[in-house]
Amino acid sequence: MIAPSPQVRRPRSAAPWRVVAGALALWLGLPALSAAQSAPASDAKPIAVEVSPVAAPATPAPVDEATGETAAIVLVLPLASPTFGRAAEAVQAGFLAAADAAKARVLVIAHGDDEVLAGFANAKKAGARVIVGPLVRDDLKTVAGAGLELPPTIALNQLDEGAPLPPKMYSLSLTLDSDARKLARRAREDGAATVAVIASDTPLQQRFAAAFNAEWILAGGGAPVMFRFDRAPEALGSLRRDLGRAQYDAVLLAIDGADVALAKSYVKAIPTFTSSLVNERQPREALRDLDELRFVDIPWLVEPESASFAGVKRRDYTSPSLERLYALGVDAFRVAQEFAEGPRERLDLDGATGHLSLDASRQFVREGRLMVFRSGDVVPADPR
Numbered sequence: 001m002i003a004p005s006p007q008v009r010r011p012r013s014a015a016p017w018r019v020v021a022g023a024l025a026l027w028l029g030l031p032a033l034s035a036a037q038s039a040p041a042s043d044a045k046p047i048a049v050e051v052s053p054v055a056a057p058a059t060p061a062p063v064d065e066a067t068g069e070t071a072a073i074v075l076v077l078p079l080a081s082p083t084f085g086r087a088a089e090a091v092q093a094g095f096l097a098a099a100d101a102a103k104a105r106v107l108v109i110a111h112g113d114d115e116v117l118a119g120f121a122n123a124k125k126a127g128a129r130v131i132v133g134p135l136v137r138d139d140l141k142t143v144a145g146a147g148l149e150l151p152p153t154i155a156l157n158q159l160d161e162g163a164p165l166p167p168k169m170y171s172l173s174l175t176l177d178s179d180a181r182k183l184a185r186r187a188r189e190d191g192a193a194t195v196a197v198i199a200s201d202t203p204l205q206q207r208f209a210a211a212f213n214a215e216w217i218l219a220g221g222g223a224p225v226m227f228r229f230d231r232a233p234e235a236l237g238s239l240r241r242d243l244g245r246a247q248y249d250a251v252l253l254a255i256d257g258a259d260v261a262l263a264k265s266y267v268k269a270i271p272t273f274t275s276s277l278v279n280e281r282q283p284r285e286a287l288r289d290l291d292e293l294r295f296v297d298i299p300w301l302v303e304p305e306s307a308s309f310a311g312v313k314r315r316d317y318t319s320p321s322l323e324r325l326y327a328l329g330v331d332a333f334r335v336a337q338e339f340a341e342g343p344r345e346r347l348d349l350d351g352a353t354g355h356l357s358l359d360a361s362r363q364f365v366r367e368g369r370l371m372v373f374r375s376g377d378v379v380p381a382d383p384r
Contacts, residue, residue: 076133079110094329184215192249300327
């Protein structure tokens with residue numbers, strides 16, 4: 001792999017950093033990935049070249065001297081961003097692992113903050129038949145608003161609710177919205193008629209709660225009863241009193257993972273649901289406090305032996321959040337490979353991030369696996 005020039009890859013801050021993948025806004029303190037982690041899964045088939053987008057003209061796509069073929073798929077990521085670089089590296093690693101398994105040629109173009117348009121210009125100059133990116137929502141807004149003539153483009157994010165995608169652009173993201181909708185449908189299928197939603201004030205959790213509420217009502221449920229979560233002792237006392245005043249058939253905890261066990265202690269035996277942020281490799285003793293709590297997560301984490309991604313090499317990350325981004329990279333390559341063969345109006349595949357279905361709005365609907373904590377283990381909620 002040819003790395004970006006030193007003047008492009010700026011030093012990273014050691015402070016916690018924000019990963020934006022659609023509505024997924026996580027504050028993480030993650031270790032920098034090593035050069036080995038950023039490299040392809042092997043030193044064999046795929047050619048991956050990082051190109052500085054500020055250089056002109058663009059570096060051409062690598063050419064196989066034996067066949068004369070160039071890379072049809074170009075991945076554009078903020079690898080030179082101090083804020084998003086580590087998240088981008090995880091996506092890149094998964095993308096290259098899937099390309100390696102498929103013996104495919106790809107080109108990776110790195111860009112920094114506020115350089116996404118230059119990155120896309122370089123991808124077009126390199127002759128891309130399919131572009132994968134942007135990763136960051138603000139970059140997606142920039143590209144969408146620029147009126148560019150693009151080949152089929154797989155954005156790894158989504159625009160604001162209701163905003164249409166530009167022609168030939170598709171959205172594949174790790175937003176929690178689809179997980180919230182699945183949980184709402186499951187609660188209704190289990191016979192719940194009344195639901196309490198306990199939500200923190202963060203934008204991510206507010207959006208998670210809103211997606212659940214909308215699907216719950218669409219499925220025939222009444223308006224959920226909303227409660228605000230706050231760790232302050234007086235607020236927790238008020239929550240206990242409020243929950244005791246009525247009977248609820250189900251509870252949604254739209255709360256960051258670290259606070260879920262605390263909130264669940266106030267819910268008692270009511271069937272309870274939450275987001276995948278709770279699945280962060282806690283000690284087994286801590287998992288017992290989460291018994292019977294249900295959530296949706298990606299197959300890459302909860303079904304590692306699945307045949308859907310057999311042959312794709314895995315990486316050991318200290319953070320499940322980075323593993324989810326790695327899985328997004330795996331699925332992004334597989335989708336791009338399908339589009340390299342021609343435009344698609346329909347596409348269904350079982351991926352590392354869940355079952356993916358392309359809808360009429362050119363969004364990939366993602367459905368993960370319903371899991372439950374039981375006796376300190378994470379197990380499927382439903383037997384297969």
